[in-house]
Amino acid sequence: MQPIPLRMSEKWAWGALGLFGFIGLWAALSAFGIVPRQFLPSPIDVLARFVHLLTNPFAGATLPQHLASSFQRYAYGVLLAAFIGVPLGLLMGWFRWLDDVVTPLFDGLRFIAPIAWVPFAALWFGVGIGGPILIIFAGAFPPCLINAYRGARFVEPRLIEAARMLGTGHLRMILEILLPAATPSIVSGLRVSAGLGWQSLVGAELIVAAAGVGFMMVQAQANVATPTVMAGMAAIGLVGMAIDVMLRQGEAWLRRRRGLQV
Amino acid sequence: MGSIRFDKVDKVFGPASGGVKALDDINLEIGDKEFVAIVGPSGCGKTTCLRMVAGFEPPSAGIVSVNGKAVTEPGPDRAVVFQQFALFPWKSVRENIELGLRNKNLPKAERDGLVAGALRLMNLESHADAFPHQLSGGMQQRVAIARAYVLDPEVLLMDEPFGALDAQTRVVMQEELVRLARVNPRTVLFITHAVEEAVYLADRVAVMTRRPGRIKEVLDIRSVRQAESWDRHERIEDVMDLESFVHLRTQIWKSLREEKGAHGV
Numbered sequence: 001m002q003p004i005p006l007r008m009s010e011k012w013a014w015g016a017l018g019l020f021g022f023i024g025l026w027a028a029l030s031a032f033g034i035v036p037r038q039f040l041p042s043p044i045d046v047l048a049r050f051v052h053l054l055t056n057p058f059a060g061a062t063l064p065q066h067l068a069s070s071f072q073r074y075a076y077g078v079l080l081a082a083f084i085g086v087p088l089g090l091l092m093g094w095f096r097w098l099d100d101v102v103t104p105l106f107d108g109l110r111f112i113a114p115i116a117w118v119p120f121a122a123l124w125f126g127v128g129i130g131g132p133i134l135i136i137f138a139g140a141f142p143p144c145l146i147n148a149y150r151g152a153r154f155v156e157p158r159l160i161e162a163a164r165m166l167g168t169g170h171l172r173m174i175l176e177i178l179l180p181a182a183t184p185s186i187v188s189g190l191r192v193s194a195g196l197g198w199q200s201l202v203g204a205e206l207i208v209a210a211a212g213v214g215f216m217m218v219q220a221q222a223n224v225a226t227p228t229v230m231a232g233m234a235a236i237g238l239v240g241m242a243i244d245v246m247l248r249q250g251e252a253w254l255r256r257r258r259g260l261q262v
Numbered sequence: 263m264g265s266i267r268f269d270k271v272d273k274v275f276g277p278a279s280g281g282v283k284a285l286d287d288i289n290l291e292i293g294d295k296e297f298v299a300i301v302g303p304s305g306c307g308k309t310t311c312l313r314m315v316a317g318f319e320p321p322s323a324g325i326v327s328v329n330g331k332a333v334t335e336p337g338p339d340r341a342v343v344f345q346q347f348a349l350f351p352w353k354s355v356r357e358n359i360e361l362g363l364r365n366k367n368l369p370k371a372e373r374d375g376l377v378a379g380a381l382r383l384m385n386l387e388s389h390a391d392a393f394p395h396q397l398s399g400g401m402q403q404r405v406a407i408a409r410a411y412v413l414d415p416e417v418l419l420m421d422e423p424f425g426a427l428d429a430q431t432r433v434v435m436q437e438e439l440v441r442l443a444r445v446n447p448r449t450v451l452f453i454t455h456a457v458e459e460a461v462y463l464a465d466r467v468a469v470m471t472r473r474p475g476r477i478k479e480v481l482d483i484r485s486v487r488q489a490e491s492w493d494r495h496e497r498i499e500d501v502m503d504l505e506s507f508v509h510l511r512t513q514i515w516k517s518l519r520e521e522k523g524a525h526g527v
Contacts (some may be wrong), residue, residue: 161318162348166362166413167338176361180352 041227049227050234058228059219061211063235070201070212071239073129077136078197085144085193086186090178092145093152094170106145114139114200122208131208132201139200140193147189151182187254191247198240263329264339264416264449266292266315271324273310278322284310286474288324292449299452299460301514302470303521308453310475312419315451316342328417338362341410345422347402349394355405356381356390362413380412383442400431404438411446418448424459433498436462457514461507462498469517479517483510 023043029035030042041049053063061069092099114135121131155178163177179186205214213232220228273285284307292298300308313319314326317336326333328340336342341362349358359380363373381387384404394402403423410418424432436459443450443463454460460467465484468477487493490506501507 156348158344158346158348159350161316161336162342162344162350163361164318164336165316165338165340165342166409167365168361169365172365176353177350180350183352 038224038226041230045227046230046234050231053228053231058225059211059216061216063213063216063231066211066213066216066232067235067239070205070214073132073204073209073212074136074197074201076129077133077201078140078194080133081137081140081144081193081197082190085141086148086189089145089148089150089186090152090174090182093149093155093182094174094178099149106142110142112138114196115203118204118207121204125208127208127210132204132212135204135208136197136201140197143189143192143196144186147185147192148182151185151189152178154185155181183254184251187247187251191244191251194243194247195240198236198243202236263294265294265329266290266417266449266451267325267327267330268311268314269325269327271311271314271321271326273307273314273319274322283474285321286476288475288477290468290477290480292451295447295449297443297450297452297463297465298468299454299464299466300468300470301454301457301460301518302475303472303518304455306470306472307475308455308470309421312342312421312451312453315417316340316419338365338413339415340417340419341413341415343403343406343410343418343420343423345425347394347399347406347426349402349405349409351394354391354393355386355397358394358405359409359412362409366413376412380408383411383445384408384438398431399427400435403427403435407439407442411442416449418450420450420452422453422455425454425456432459437496437498439463457511457518458502461510461514462501467510467514469514472521478521481510481514486510 026040027043030037030040037045050063055062057065059066088102092102117135117138118131121134125131125134152174159177159181160173163173168177201212202214202217205212206218209215213235217229217232220226220232268288268290271285271288272283274281274283276282288311290298290311300311302308310319314321315328315333317333317340320334333340350361353361356377359377360373363376368376377390378387381390384407386401386404386408389397389401389405394405397405403426407423424435427435440463452460452463461483465487466480466482468480470476471478486506490504492501492504492507495501495504502511
């Protein structure tokens with residue numbers, strides 16, 4: 001039996017139920033003192049703190065300022081991963097020897113969690129911008145490379161044959177055949193990269209940074225300012241969602257433009 | 263110049279010993295500007311013959327040569343028209359046709375002239391800036407033919423080019439191809455399983471056996487076409503009604519049916 005698809009309004013209603021249910025449960029836990037307030041601040045406290053932090057500095061900057069410095073590192077790290085990962089993936093998808101050279105190394109490296117680079121990030125860059133970028137890069141690079149590679153590798157063989165028959169050289173093959181054919185796969189990879197990069201970022205900032213949301217949260221924890229910690233978490237979640245929504249829109253737009261409506 | 267030669271060609275798929283023998287001792291010569299069709303039951307290896315001339319696959323034994331030179335890789339001297347069109351979905355009609363010319367490093371002005379000519383030849387002028395997915399199957403195949411013709415190839419390789427089209431479109435395209443062949447004759451290797459199509463289009467028809475594919479017989483159509491002056495008829499159905507056409511068609515049908523019968527199909 002086919003489940004009946006939900007209408008958009010019903011979908012929103014169920015989503016709202018989940019969200020408010022969660023907040024309600026959370027409010028109840030702290031309101032009835034089931035968990036001490038110090039350990040679990042109430043939703044109202046967190047919201048108030050969030051609003052307060054929008055204009056009042058904590059650990060040297062307001063929340064938007066912390067977010068801005070986080071986002072800057074994040075953008076550098078993810079862009080670096082994309083600018084190295086996507087071309088390398090495409091090249092590996094075309095030149096078999098390069099695939100053979102890189103794949104064993106890459107397969108080993110990609111299972112090292114981004115956070116495992118923290119000691120070296122601290123050693124090499126101190127609290128400079130290089131450390132977080134290295135860690136974000138470690139998180140964002142593998143999906144960029146893998147998706148570009150798979151996209152290039154699984155191009156419809158007829159299209160490759162047609163291009164070869166037309167006398168297409170290596171560079172043009174990569175730029176005009178593999179790249180556009182792999183674009184949907186690359187865009188999905190970038191979305192995954194963007195998510196992993198954002199997750200890795202905050203981890204990085206907990207340890208190697210002198211500003212940013214992660215830094216703010218560590219400072220707050222040291223002062224047992226739990227609402228501030230949670231406000232930071234909420235900000236991370238919201239920004240992450242915003243990034244994902246934007247990239248989804250971009251992906252959908254790209255598909256429509258190509259006439260590949262899904 | 264564009265002659266094709268298969269010389270004692272075998273093709274084995276899979277491991278050299280214990281693989282599946284797809285083609286067995288293929289010998290065929292196609293002269294300059296000659297149109298040869300290969301017909302055969304599906305899976306007989308007729309497309310493999312074409313793919314070896316295109317340079318997509320090497321023969322396991324023997325030599326496939328074009329103009330006396332063994333084929334080693336694909337190239338624009340041997341343009342291919344694929345059954346599934348194989349147009350680049352992200353390129354417009356014009357860009358699809360232009361790619362091969364850009365690969366030849368022709369100057370822009372010359373490319374524009376050649377593309378315009380190819381668009382006119384295939385009646386595609388009003389669709390030059392459309393993308394493949396906006397066109398019907400017949401239109402897409404026109405683009406693929408224009409893309410091949412614009413290269414001015416010595417040899418044109420057509421792999422069941424009309425197999426994915428509906429019956430009416432197919433007839434229009436067949437007539438179109440005859441018109442093209444008159445205006446601009448090429449050496450053509452044409453793969454099909456449609457007997458009428460082969461008899462209507464080709465100078466000679468090679469009939470292949472079931473796997474392992476061998477060339478069973480080669481029928482001369484051109485001498486009959488000239489003797490019975492098929493070309494005075496504009497429409498394909500008028501040609502198909504001629505007794506000489508029916509005779510040849512039946513002869514090929516019988517030849518193919520023996521193949522099927524022999525294996526209980």
